[in-house]
Amino acid sequence: MIRLDKLEVTVLGASGMAGQEYLKLLSNHPFFEVKHITGKSSVGKKLKEVVKFDEDKIDESLLEMTIEKTEVESIKSDLFFSALPSDEALHIEQELAKRGFKVISDASAYRMESDVPLIIPEVNPEHLALIEVQRKKRRWDGFIVTTPNCTTVGLAIVLKPIYSFFGIEEVVVTTMQALSGAGYPGVPSLDIIANVIPYIKEEEEKVSSETLKILGSLEGEIIKPASISLNISCNRVSTINGHLESVFLRTKNDFSLEEIRNILASFKGKPQILKLPSAPEKVIILDERKDRPQPRLDCMAGSVAGMSVVVGRLRKASSRNSLMLTLLSNNVVRGAGGGAVLTAELMFAEKLI
Ligand SMILES: NC(=O)c1ccc[n+]([C@@H]2O[C@H](COP(=O)([O-])OP(=O)(O)OC[C@H]3O[C@@H](n4cnc5c(N)ncnc54)[C@H](OP(=O)(O)O)[C@@H]3O)[C@@H](O)[C@H]2O)c1
Structure with a gap:
């Protein structure tokens, strides 16, 4: 797997909530070197002038970089990480792929296109085979690979081993989603302080369709979505980082709690086998203390901070x-920049980029 040539990368939307996470993870990265960072209102400023949190976790040389215009005509790079708003991503990512560039995107614009991989590296790396379908169908040399909505990621990771071992018929999820999920500056303070908002525009639809695509099987040139009844209620709460999700699920086959503990705690994928730089040792951390997981205490848990999903409150429900x-x-982290960087690391290790 050892490759000594670093790829030159650009982070589009580097000044936003998701973009800044990329720059933490790409600081002194062994495979990737950041050459360009772009934005809109912050063009011309140095990254250090716009970083909102954790400046000390970003390499000094990146903090000194100047934010450029997001111009597809002028920027060249081996790989583009896109943390653009979806409306902008729709045009810009396609223009890049048409020009032969490789794009890994956190935006929702292309996630549900049938020829676009929607990837969680531990869950469905085989869906990367859609890259060739996309190139053939759209007649472009570049490609777009997407990563899921931040609420989908934790859910799909936890469902995957249970689905593989026992089958799943029905899932009911209630989310408590952090403010950073809405970008910066996000939800107005007077709307959310001492409050919960029981609606996030288009979120329930996204989590549902994306989860079924990710758990689906690649059959020839298409993905057959998983056949699970998914029912999601999304809520915005006034935590800063970390989406908490209360999950009820009904399996096809009977299970014991001990079996569930074992398959969750031992779940791993290619990133762990290949020991990729951003791969956490444990994809899922079981924490069965009675009042965990909690966003403030646990959202940076794990060997690579923020990349593990923490599961607690495991119990059998009253129905069969x-x-x-x-x-x-x-x-x-796992739901945006970290997931995308891990996807890129896997593609680098497998010589797809
Ligand atoms: N926040 C999360 O938890 C999360 C998780 C998963 C996926 N995502 C996805 O990641 C993307 C970014 O989300 P975010 O939360 O980081 O949003 P954000 O904080 O609002 O940041 C948006 C970024 O895009 C730039 N931008 C805005 N309009 C632009 C334009 N017309 N051309 C070029 N750049 C433009 C902004 O630049 P300026 O600051 O310079 O104006 C900023 O860097 C979205 O597609 C979102 O769905 C976010």
């Missing part, structure tokens, strides 16, 4: 083959 649990996933 039913399980309840609470999961916590860091929306800006």
Whole structure:
């Protein structure tokens, strides 16, 4: 797997909530070197002037970089990481792929296109085979690979091993989603302080369709979505980082709690086998203390901070083959920049980029 040539990368939307996470993870990265960072209102400023949190976690040389205009005509790079708003991503990512560039995107614009991989590296790396389908169908040399919505990621990771071992018929999820999931500056303070908002525009639809695509099987040139009844209620709460999700699920086959503990705690994928730089040792951390996981205490848990999903409150539900649990996933790390960087590391290791 050893490759000594570093790829030159650009981060589009580097000044936003998701973009800044990329720059932490790409600081002194062994495979990637950041050459360009772009934005809109912050063009011309140095990154250090716009960083909102954790400046000390970003390499000094990156903090000194100047934010450029997001111009597809002028910027060249081996790889583009896109943390653009979806409306902008729709045009810009396609223009880049047409020009032969490779794009890994956190935006929702292309996630549900049938020829676009929607990837969680531990869950569905085989879906990267869609890259060739996309190139053939769209007649472009570049490609777009997407990563899921921040609420989808934790859910799909936890469902995957249970789905593989026992089958899943039905899932009911209630989310408590952090403010950073809405970008910066996000939800107005007077709307959210001492409050919960039981609606996030288009979120429930996204989590549902994306989860079924990710758990689906690649059949020839298409993905057959998983056949699970998914019912999601999304809520915005006034935490800063980390989406908490209360999950009820009914499996096809009977299980014991011990079996569930074992398959969750031992779940791993290619990133762990290949020991990729951003791969956490444990994809899922079981924490069965009675009041965990909690966003403030646990959202940076794990060997690579913020990349593990923490699961607690495991218990059998009253109906047949039913399980309840609470999961916590860091929306800006595993759910955005970290997930995309890990996807790129896997593609680099497998010589897809
Ligand atoms: N926040 C999360 O937890 C999360 C998780 C998963 C996926 N995502 C996705 O990541 C993307 C970015 O989200 P975010 O939360 O980081 O949003 P954000 O904080 O609002 O940041 C948006 C970024 O895009 C730039 N931008 C805005 N309009 C632009 C334009 N017309 N041309 C070029 N750049 C433009 C902004 O630049 P300026 O600051 O310079 O104006 C900023 O860097 C979205 O597609 C979102 O769905 C976010």
